[in-house]
Amino acid sequence: MTESRERFRPPDHDNDHFLMTTVVGSYPKPKWLNRAKELAEDGDHDFDDGRLAEAMDDAARLVTDEHVRAGLDVVVDGEMRRNEMVEYFADRIDGYEFNGPVKVSPPTSPTAP
Secondary structure (H helix, E strand, C coil): CCHHHHHHCCCCCCCCCCCCCCCCCCCCCCHHHHHHHHHHHCCCCCCCHHHHHHHHHHHHHHHHHHHHHHCCCCCCCCCCCCCCCCHHHHCCCCCCCCCCCCCCCCCCCCCCC
């Protein structure tokens, strides 16, 4: 057990971990995974569902390995198999046209007066 965990863990606590650590949310998908999805959807390429599943497994493995190296208690796959975060819902709304993934811009710094 790390020194900080031992320091903050109550003496009568029956688990090595006082606070379980994890992450919340999805990791950015690697560009090569997005390309693998495109190839799997394109009938002109010999990239089948098995190869796409392997690519998704590889992407998830990268994330879980990172979590293990970081020492997290609860390891997740970074949602590598999930579609775009609003696509599932958008596809079910009549008249709504999905125009691609949501893009998040970095916050801007306020300017000094």
